[in-house]
Each structure stands twice: as C-alpha cells, then as structure tokens.
Amino acid sequence: MLLTTTINGRKKEILIKDDDYLLDVLRKEGYLSVKRGCDTGACGLCTILLNGSPILSCSTLAARAHGKQISTIENFPKEAKTFASYMTAEGAEQCGFCSPGFTLTVIAMTKELQDPTDDEIMHYLNGNLCRCSGYISQLRAIRNFMEEIKNENC
Amino acid sequence: MFSFSKFFLASSLEEAYTELLKNKKNIILGGTSYLRMGNTPWNTGIDLSNLNLNYISETEEFINIGAMTTFRQLETNILLKDFFGDIFNVALRDIIGVQFRSNVTVGATVFSKYGFSDLIPVLLSLDAKVKLFNGGILSLEDFLNEQNIRKDILVEILIPKKYCKTSFQCVRKSKTDYSIINLAICNFNNKITIAVGSRPGKAMLAKKTMAILNLSENIEKEIVNAMKHIGDEIPLDSNMRGSKSYRELLLSALLRKGIQEVLN
Ligand SMILES: Cc1cc2nc3c(=O)[nH]c(=O)nc-3n(C[C@H](O)[C@H](O)[C@H](O)COP(=O)(O)OP(=O)(O)OC[C@H]3O[C@@H](n4cnc5c(N)ncnc54)[C@H](O)[C@@H]3O)c2cc1C
Ligand code: FES
Ligand code: FES
Numbered sequence: 001m002l003l004t005t006t007i008n009g010r011k012k013e014i015l016i017k018d019d020d021y022l023l024d025v026l027r028k029e030g031y032l033s034v035k036r037g038c039d040t041g042a043c044g045l046c047t048i049l050l051n052g053s054p055i056l057s058c059s060t061l062a063a064r065a066h067g068k069q070i071s072t073i074e075n076f077p078k079e080a081k082t083f084a085s086y087m088t089a090e091g092a093e094q095c096g097f098c099s100p101g102f103t104l105t106v107i108a109m110t111k112e113l114q115d116p117t118d119d120e121i122m123h124y125l126n127g128n129l130c131r132c133s134g135y136i137s138q139l140r141a142i143r144n145f146m147e148e149i150k151n152e153n154c
Numbered sequence: 155m156f157s158f159s160k161f162f163l164a165s166s167l168e169e170a171y172t173e174l175l176k177n178k179k180n181i182i183l184g185g186t187s188y189l190r191m192g193n194t195p196w197n198t199g200i201d202l203s204n205l206n207l208n209y210i211s212e213t214e215e216f217i218n219i220g221a222m223t224t225f226r227q228l229e230t231n232i233l234l235k236d237f238f239g240d241i242f243n244v245a246l247r248d249i250i251g252v253q254f255r256s257n258v259t260v261g262a263t264v265f266s267k268y269g270f271s272d273l274i275p276v277l278l279s280l281d282a283k284v285k286l287f288n289g290g291i292l293s294l295e296d297f298l299n300e301q302n303i304r305k306d307i308l309v310e311i312l313i314p315k316k317y318c319k320t321s322f323q324c325v326r327k328s329k330t331d332y333s334i335i336n337l338a339i340c341n342f343n344n345k346i347t348i349a350v351g352s353r354p355g356k357a358m359l360a361k362k363t364m365a366i367l368n369l370s371e372n373i374e375k376e377i378v379n380a381m382k383h384i385g386d387e388i389p390l391d392s393n394m395r396g397s398k399s400y401r402e403l404l405l406s407a408l409l410r411k412g413i414q415e416v417l418n
Contacts, residue, residue: 001161018161019199021190041187042330047253054253059187063161064203105253126330127251 005065007031008075014062022048022057022065026072033073033100037129044128047101048072054108056127073100079107082148086141094132102128106142110149156189158196163204170200171287171307182307184262185224187254207261207309210234216283216312221261225273226252228260237313238280241320241338245272250330265308267298267356270332274298275357276322278349279338283312298356318342321415323408324352327395334396337408341416346373348384348412350405354393362387367413377413381406 003014003025016025023046026034037045039058046058049071073080080103087093102125109116109124116124121142122135130138158181164170174180179197183189186199207220210231217233228234229246249255249272263273264284277294284297287307294311297303324336333352340347346367351357363384370376390401 019156019158040191041254041257042250044251044253053256055256056187056253059185059190059254059257061161061183061186061199061201063163063201105251108252123247124252126248127253 001063003062003066005068005070007070008072016062018063020062022060022062022070025062026057026070031072031074035097035100037097042127042129043098043101044105045098045101047104047128049075049104049108052108052111054105071104073104076104076107079103083107083141083145086144086148087138089144090137090141092133092137092141098128098130098132102130102138106145110146156186156192156194156196158199160198161201162198163201165204167202167205167287167307167309170202170205173198173200174305174307182262182265184222184259185257187258188262188266202261202307212315215315217315219260219311219313221259221308221310223260225249225255225258225260225263228273229255237315237317238340239318239320241276241280241322241340245276245322245324245336245338248272248326248329260311261308264294264297264311265306269355269357270352271357272322272324272333272336272351275336275338275349275351276320277311277313278351278357278359279320279340279347280313280316280318281340281347282314284308285310285312295359298358316342319416321412323412325404325408332395335390335401335404335408337405337412339409339412339416344368344373346413346416348409350384350388352395353388353390353401354395355389355391358388360384360388363409373413374417377410380413381409384409 003016035045037043041056041059046056047054048057051068083103105128162173177197181196183199183201202222207222209220211218225246229243234242282294283291284294285291287309289303289306319341321339324333326333336351338349346364348360348364349357363380366380367373367376385402390398392398
C-alpha cells in the first residue's frame with residue numbers, strides 16, 4: 001500500500017507492506033536516529049512523535065501514520081542541542097544509544113506538562129530505559145533544561 | 155513474528171464484524187502492542203481507527219469509553235478523575251511508559267481478559283459494563299466469566315456515574331514490571347466493592363469479603379476480619395513473579411491499606 005505521510009515537515013509517499021511497523025519503514029527510509037532496542041515495547045529507544053505525541057514506532061503500524069505528521073529527533077535541532085549540553089554538563093550520558101528516543105520524550109513532556117514535579121517527570125519517562133546512566137543525573141539535566149525554557153518564555 | 159497479509163480499514167462496525175467472521179485468521183487490531191509479541195501469521199488485520207471509537211464521554215447514567223481509547227487518555231481524563239479520583243492514573247501510570255500507553259487500547263485489553271491486567275480490576279470495582287457489537291451489553295463480571303464469546307467486537311465500556319472514593323494497590327518487582335498482585339477498591343456511600351487481579355488468573359470480585367464489610371455498622375472494625383477471609387475466598391497461585399503464599403500475604407496487607415484509603 002502507498003503511505004502518504006509527513007516526516008520532519010516533508011511530505012512523503014512510501015510503498016509499504018500492510019503489516020510493516022513504523023520503525024522498519026523509518027529506518028529503511030534512512031532515519032537511522034530511530035533505534036531498535038528491545039522490539040517488545042519496553043525500552044523507548046524507538047520513540048518518535050506522531051502528531052506531536054510520543055509513540056513507540058516498533059509497536060505502531062506504519063499504515064496508521066497515513067495522513068499524519070511524524071517527527072524524529074532531526075526535527076528539533078535547537079532543542080536537541082541545548083538538551084545535549086545539559087546532559088553533558090551533568091555527565092548523564094555514556095554510550096548515547098538511548099538519546100534520540102529519550103530527548104524526543106523530554107521535548108514532548110516540556111510541551112505537555114506545566115511545572116511537573118520530580119515524580120511526574122519520572123513517571124513520564126518511565127518508558128525510556130538507559131543502561132548506562134543512573135537516571136538521577138538525567139533528572140538534573142531535565143530540570144536545568146526546563147528552567148532554560150521557562151526563562152526563554154518569560 | 156506477528157504478520158498479516160491485508161490491512162482493512164473498516165468504515166463501519168457492521169463491515170468490521172462481517173470481515174471478522176469471513177475467516178478465522180482475521181483479527182481486530184487494537185494498539186497491536188500485544189499482538190506483535192505473537193508468532194501467528196494472520197490473514198486480515200481489521201482497523202477500527204476510522205470509526206470514532208476513541209472517546210470518553212458521558213450520558214445521564216454512564217461514562218462511556220470507546221474501544222479505541224488509549225490508556226494515556228484514561229489516565230489523564232478529567233471526567234474520570236472527577237467521579238473516581240486518581241484510580242485510573244495510579245493503576246496505569248507504571249505500565250511501561252507514556253509512549254506505550256498512548257498506543258494500547260481499552261477494547262483490546264478488556265476483550266482479551268488478561269489475568270495480569272491492571273485496568274480490568276479497576277473497571278470491575280466500578281461495576282462497569284461491556285458493550286459488544288454482536289453480544290450486546292453485559293456486566294464486565296459476566297463477560298469475564300463467559301466462555302463462549304470468541305468472535306465479537308468490543309465497542310465500548312460503560313461505567314455507572316457514581317462519585318466514589320477509590321484505591322488501587324499493587325506490588326511490582328520493579329517499576330514497569332507486571333503486578334504480582336493488584337487490588338481495586340471502590341467506596342460508594344459506604345458500600346465497598348473489591349476486585350482482585352494478577353492472582354495470577356482473571357480478575358474477580360471478593361464478594362464474601364465485601365459482604366463482611368458491607369453488613370457491618372462499622373467497616374473499620376471489620377478490616378482485620380476481612381483480611382483473614384479474603385485469602386480463603388480468592389484463589390491465588392504461583393508463577394514466575396511470586397509464590398501463592400507471598401501473594402496471600404500481600405493480598406491481605408494491601409486490602410487493609412486500600413480499605414483505609416477509601417474510608418478516609
Ligand atoms: C511488553 C508489554 C508489557 C505490558 N505490561 C502490562 C502491565 O504491566 N500491566 C497491564 O495491565 N498491562 C500490560 N500490558 C498489556 C497492555 O496494557 C494491553 O492490555 C495489551 O497490549 C493489549 O492492548 P493492545 O491495544 O496492544 O491490543 P492488540 O495487541 O492490538 O490486541 C490484543 C487482542 O485484542 C483483540 N482486540 C483488539 N481490539 C479489540 C476490540 N475492540 N474488540 C475485540 N477484540 C479486540 C485483538 O484481535 C487481539 O487478539 C503489557 C503489554 C506488553 C506488550
Ligand atoms: S524498540 Fe520499541 S520500545 Fe524497545
Ligand atoms: S547512555 Fe547508554 S543507554 Fe543511555
């Protein structure tokens with residue numbers, strides 16, 4: 001079937017199999033920032049935004065993206081760069097494999113939650129596993145990143 | 155690997171149901187998170203996305219939840235919070251992550267009667283009903299006990315509109331693991347309803363324990379008695395997540411915690 005969708009602001013027509021998952025389609029199309037971790041829905045590495053909301057591309061049928069907007073991390077160069085600098089400052093990243101999915105979820109969270117508590121942040125990010133960091137340094141980086149966004153909006 | 159040969163976007167429930175009956179290897183697609191864990195090669199995957207089944211709305215008597223509503227919608231919905239407090243949020247927020255919960259659907263979960271489900275005990279404690287395309291409306295409790303419904307479409311869940319105090323209790327080995335045992339309690343005008351899940355079997359109501367509490371003039375005084383009885387009433391078992399005796403201890407401790415929460 002022909003999938004018509006918008007990826008990072010560009011309209012695309014892609015020939016897909018009826019049972020293709022978005023993760024496979026995106027990687028075949030060259031969006032290699034979208035990673036495959038567990039392939040069971042448990043790690044969050046394959047996170048993308050569909051119409052602005054974070055979803056797992058490994059568990060979402062590509063056919064369901066028809067007529068919708070897909071964003072990968074490349075769609076947010078400014079936010080990704082700023083967030084990366086806070087992650088580095090906190091030593092919150094080692095191998096970086098979890099980063100694209102994690103950063104996209106953080107970006108979605110900053111748009112969805114106003115002034116979240118630490119508990120709300122941790123629940124929002126429950127689905128993004130990181131094998132290297134201890135999560136607390138990530139939390140500090142997120143707090144600093146959110147502070148910067150708040151100051152920008154003032 | 156999960157696969158199917160044809161994606162069928164239904165334009166009505168009638169069309170979806172007719173397609174479902176055409177071949178025993180045709181299936182309804184929910185969020186496909188669970189389906190994809192299996193190896194069955196299916197024939198047609200029937201998509202309900204265009205049927206406007208993604209809603210949480212109200213009528214005079216009920217809150218209606220469409221089959222394609224996601225867990226994330228349940229956990230963030232204001233109407234549900236107004237009537238039932240935080241129970242949906244507390245029960246669902248530890249299931250994997252936001253991205254996962256934005257995908258999995260209510261219809262698939264309830265129709266599949268998963269024994270490990272955190273949602274089903276909540277709905278059971280709230281006296282929910284299930285609307286099936288072919289089978290009509292029946293109580294969730296009857297639906298869970300019914301063996302003969304194989305090919306049907308769950309269209310919506312109906313929850314009676316009652317302002318009640320609620321509590322969800324569970325124990326997990328780690329944050330996003332399956333519950334070892336879970337318990338949903340509802341207090342509506344001092345009438346307590348208790349549903350137990352992850353036994354590890356299908357969720358069920360603790361009717362005798364409910365009677366002990368509901369026949370008493372002073373519910374608080376009967377808690378210890380209820381804690382003794384619930385283990386005799388609810389069949390528990392062992393699996394890789396916990397032993398039967400561990401579940402017995404957890405169940406009675408969680409019961410006390412939950413009842414205290416809905417009384418205060
Ligand atoms: C890795 C993983 C971890 C999980 N952890 C938990 C947990 O901790 N707690 C918990 O409560 N749950 C958990 N679940 C279950 C999850 O919450 C959902 O209940 C489950 O994924 C089914 O939802 P789905 O939308 O993905 O269904 P699908 O995979 O799309 O479908 C499941 C079944 O339901 C059928 N179906 C779909 N929609 C309908 C309908 N409207 N009418 C009739 N039949 C229908 C399908 O044909 C299929 O047989 C987990 C699932 C996975 C994959
Ligand atoms: S690859 Fe999708 S959740 Fe792990
Ligand atoms: S930095 Fe290595 S998995 Fe997160």
